[in-house]
Amino acid sequence: MFRQAELILTGLLDSIREEKGMEPKAPLRILAAVSGGIDSMCLAHVLNRCKEVDFAIAHCNFHLRGEESDKDEALVRQWAEKRGIPLYCIDFDTAEYAQEHRLSTEMAARTLRYGWMRDLCLQEGFAAVVTAHHANDQAETLLLNLVRGTGIKGMIGMARRASLPVPDGEAIPLLRPLLSTTRDSIKDYVRSYRVPFRTDRSNGENSFRRNRIRNQVIPVLRSLNPSIITTLGEDMLRLREVDAIAEDYYQSRRDAIWDGESIDIDQLKAQPHWEYLLYRILTDNGITPSEAQLAEDMLKGNRAISGTMIGSGDKVLYGAYGRLVISEPRDFWESELPETPVPGPGVYPIGVCRIEVSLVPAEGLDRKTLQQAAAEGILYADASALPFPFTLRGWHPGDYLFPLGLHGRKKVQDLFQDLKLSLQQKHETPILVQDGCYAESSRTTGFRAHVSAVLPWRIDEKLRIGKDTEQVVRLRLLSTL
Numbered sequence: 001m002f003r004q005a006e007l008i009l010t011g012l013l014d015s016i017r018e019e020k021g022m023e024p025k026a027p028l029r030i031l032a033a034v035s036g037g038i039d040s041m042c043l044a045h046v047l048n049r050c051k052e053v054d055f056a057i058a059h060c061n062f063h064l065r066g067e068e069s070d071k072d073e074a075l076v077r078q079w080a081e082k083r084g085i086p087l088y089c090i091d092f093d094t095a096e097y098a099q100e101h102r103l104s105t106e107m108a109a110r111t112l113r114y115g116w117m118r119d120l121c122l123q124e125g126f127a128a129v130v131t132a133h134h135a136n137d138q139a140e141t142l143l144l145n146l147v148r149g150t151g152i153k154g155m156i157g158m159a160r161r162a163s164l165p166v167p168d169g170e171a172i173p174l175l176r177p178l179l180s181t182t183r184d185s186i187k188d189y190v191r192s193y194r195v196p197f198r199t200d201r202s203n204g205e206n207s208f209r210r211n212r213i214r215n216q217v218i219p220v221l222r223s224l225n226p227s228i229i230t231t232l233g234e235d236m237l238r239l240r241e242v243d244a245i246a247e248d249y250y251q252s253r254r255d256a257i258w259d260g261e262s263i264d265i266d267q268l269k270a271q272p273h274w275e276y277l278l279y280r281i282l283t284d285n286g287i288t289p290s291e292a293q294l295a296e297d298m299l300k301g302n303r304a305i306s307g308t309m310i311g312s313g314d315k316v317l318y319g320a321y322g323r324l325v326i327s328e329p330r331d332f333w334e335s336e337l338p339e340t341p342v343p344g345p346g347v348y349p350i351g352v353c354r355i356e357v358s359l360v361p362a363e364g365l366d367r368k369t370l371q372q373a374a375a376e377g378i379l380y381a382d383a384s385a386l387p388f389p390f391t392l393r394g395w396h397p398g399d400y401l402f403p404l405g406l407h408g409r410k411k412v413q414d415l416f417q418d419l420k421l422s423l424q425q426k427h428e429t430p431i432l433v434q435d436g437c438y439a440e441s442s443r444t445t446g447f448r449a450h451v452s453a454v455l456p457w458r459i460d461e462k463l464r465i466g467k468d469t470e471q472v473v474r475l476r477l478l479s480t481l
Contacts, residue, residue, distance in 0.1 A: 004180065004181070005046050005177045005178055005181065006046070006049075006050050006177075008160065008177045008179075008180070009047075009050065009053065009130070009175065009177040010050075010052075012128075012160060012161050012173075012175045012177065013028055013030070013053075013127075013128075013175075015161065016028060016127055016128060016173055020127075025052070027054055028054065028127045028128075029054045029055065029056065029124075029125060029126050029127060030047075030053065030054070030055045030056075030126055030127055030128045030129070030130050030175070031055065031056055031057075031058050031088075031117060031120060031121060031124075031126040031128070031129050031130065032044055032047055032055050032056070032057050032058065032129075032130045032131075033058055033060075033113070033117065033129060033130070033131045033132070034057045034058070034059055034076050034080075034132075035059065035060070035072060035076075036059070036071075036072035036073070036075045036076045036197065036198040037072075037197055037198060037199070037200055038186060038187065038190055038195075038197040038199070039132040039133075039134060039178070039183075039186055040131075040132040041075075041076075041079070041190070041195050041196065041197040042132065042178070042186045042189055042190050042195060042197075043130065043131070043132035043177075043178060044057060044079065044080075044085075045189075045190075045193060045195045046177075046178075046189075047130065048083060048085065055085070055130070056085065056086035056087065056088060056124075056126070057076065057080050057085055057086070057087045057088070058088045058089075058090075058116075058117055058120060058129075059072075059073055059076045059077070059087065059088070059089045059090075060089075060090055060092060060109070060112065060113050060116065061073045061089065061090070061091045061092070062092050062094040062109050062112070063091065063092065063093060063094060063095075064094055064095065064105065064109070065200070065201075065202070068198075068200075068201070071198060072198045073089060075196060075197075075198055076089075077089065079196065088120055088124075090116055092109070092112045094108050094109050094112060095108075097111075097112060106208070110165075114129075114164050114165055114166050115166055117129050117164065117172075118164050118166045118169065118170075118172050121164075121172045122169075122170065122172075126172075127173065128172065128173035128174070128175050129164060129172060129173070129174050129175070130175045130176075130177065131174065131175070131176055132176075132178055133158055133176045133178065133179055134178045134179060134181045134182065134183060134186060135179065135180055135181055135182045135183070135229050135230070135233045136182060136183040136214070136218075136229055137158070137179075138157040138158060138179060138229075138232065138233055138236060139218065139228070139229050139232040139233065140210055140213045140214055140218070141157055141158065142154075142155060142157055142232055142236060143213050143217060143218075144209060144210060144213055147209070147213075149289070151279070151283070151289065152239060152242070152243050152246065153243070155236065155239050156236055156239045156240040156243050157233075157236040157239075157240070158176060158179060159176075159240070160175065160176050160177070160179050161173060161174070161175055161176075162174045162176075180233065182229050182230065183229075246276065249273070249276075250276070250277060250280050253271055253277055254277065254280075254281065256271075257271065257277065257281075258281050261325060261326065261327075262323040262324060262325040262326065263278070263281060263323060263324040263325075264322065264323060265299065265322055265323060265324060266322060268299075269299065275296055278292065278295065278296055278299070279292050279293075279296070282295065282317065282326070285315060285326050286313070286314055286315030286326065287310075287311060287315055287317050287326065288311070288313065291310050291311050291317060294310055295310055295317055295324060314328070315327070315328065316328070337350055337351045337392075337393055337394030337395075337427075337428070337430065338350065338351075338393070338394075339391055339392070339393045340391065340392040340393065340430075341389055341391055342355075342357055342388065342389055342390050342391065342392060343388055343389045344357075344388050344389075345357050345358045345359055347478070348392060350392050350393075350430050351394070351428050351430070352428050353428065353430055353455075353477060353478070354477075354478040355392060355430060355455060355475060355476070355477060355478070356474075356475075356476040356478055357473065357474070357475060358473075358474045358476075359383060359471055359472070359473060359474070360471070360472055360474050361470070361471060361472075362382075362465060362469045362470055362471060362472045365380060365465060365472065370465070374456075377456040377476065377477040378456065378474065378475065378476045378477075379453060379455065379456060379458075379459050379474075379475040379476075380459075380465055380472045380473070380474055380475070381452075381453070381459055381463035381465070381472060381473045381475065382463055382464065382465050382466065382469045382472060382473075383469075383470075383471040383472055383473050384469070384470075384471075385462055385463045385464075386434065386452065386463055386473045387434075389435065390432060390433065390434045390435065390452070391432070391433050391434075391435070392430045392431070392432055392433075392455075393430070393431055393433060394427070394429075394430070394431060395412055395413075395416075395426060395427075395429060395431050395454075396431075396449060397413065398411075398449060399411070399412040399413075399431060399449050399451045400412060400449070400450060400451070401415075401450065401451050401452070401453070401454065401458065401459075401460040401461075402460055402461040402462070403415065403458040403459075403460070403461070404458065404459050404460065404461050404463070404464055412431070412451065412454055415454060415457065415458060416429070419457060429454060429455065429457075430455045430477075431451050431453070431454055431455070432451065432452045432453035432454075432455060432459075432475070433449065433451050433452060434452050453475065455475060455477055456475070456476075456477040459475075
């Protein structure tokens with residue numbers, strides 16, 4: 001076991017030297033996380049036998065087990081001082097921290113431990129942190145993730161080299177040289193070399209899920225396969241290789257279908273294994289796995305997605321014409337555009353738009369000119385039918401108009417659907433209303449309002465330019481702000 005761990009650690013350290021541009025045998029100081037338990041004391045003994053390794057020990061006293069926690073610290077301190085190994089110790093009020101930050105005790109201890117070690121590395125110049133995670137930890141993590149529900153990322157286990165799980169700041173390498181070593185091998189090693197260690201009595205309690213996996217589930221699996229820990233470890237290695245292939249595929253195809261905000265559905269479905277690409281993009285950007293599955297089912301069933309919104313968390317997914325858009329949640333069913341009074345000609349910002357309002361002569365505005373202008377985002381209205389002041393605002397669910405050129409009343413919502421606007425576009429479309437516009441109550445929408453224009457798409461029939469029109473109001477949608 002010692003020889004295997006030494007070779008693995010040497011290789012990991014060599015990779016750090018290479019990245020830093022150092023000579024192959026240049027000295028590197030590393031920091032070993034040692035709790036006093038059997039696994040970490042085994043690691044400390046292995047490191048001490050590796051003559052070329054310069055290491056120090058870091059010990060956290062979380063004060064979760066009273067006198068037992070203090071005895072753990074005393075053992076680690078005595079062992080390190082006897083061998084002249086530098087030792088760093090710290091005390092944490094873990095229970096208070098967990099309560100203050102609304103974390104589980106386990107997560108609070110993990111956050112405190114790794115945050116402190118990151119700071120130590122930066123202050124004292126340690127090149128990496130080494131932990132005693134081993135093959136049984138790998139198997140337990142895999143089984144826990146399977147119980148919780150996980151994609152392949154949760155099935156590949158821990159890597160021999162990762163980064164300290166601390167947000168922000170410089171990434172510090174996290175090394176696990178015992179990851180292929182079973183707990184039985186660790187016990188044999190400790191027994192052979194008479195390595196002292198402390199036993200955490202809570203490991204025998206089954207109130208924690210990991211302990212139940214360790215004490216109840218794995219023994220059953222071992223009765224079916226005595227080498228279950230090794231078997232699961234080998235499976236995770238193969239899965240890690242598969243994940244690396246899948247990651248290469250994802251990176252090579254992602255930019256063709258994803259612009260950072262939305263997915264082009266036609267481009268997506270033209271890709272081999274598009275389901276995986278969809279899952280990765282969505283889950284990498286805040287959509288839950290179950291919501292991603294719902295989106296996949298909709299696309300497979302060729303169901304209409306325009307106007308559909310999925311999700312209720314920090315991110316939501318909604319369907320636009322030909323695209324799936326990821327956004328922060330907000331009320332897409334009623335616009336939040338502010339009411340903007342228009343007392344006369346000028347340029348008026350509203351939301352992400354600017355509306356240029358001007359008075360021009362009606363001369364020369366024939367039907368063809370009006371149609372071409374409308375295609376360019378310009379609407380004209382009879383000035384006598386649209387006197388100042390009027391108001392620009394956002395869409396309300398009950399809005400309707402009598403669109404010019406179409407017969408009959410039409411709900412603005414239905415007009416949006418005909419135009420195949422996305423929810424985002426609906427949210428940002430300015431609505432023109434006149435003072436005293438007709439409104440009536442509705443059971444379904446609360447009220448119904450007769451609006452005068454939906455910019456830049458349609459004006460109401462009552463604003464039609466006729467033979468007697470002398471002056472017109474010109475409404476032009478300028479570029480977004």
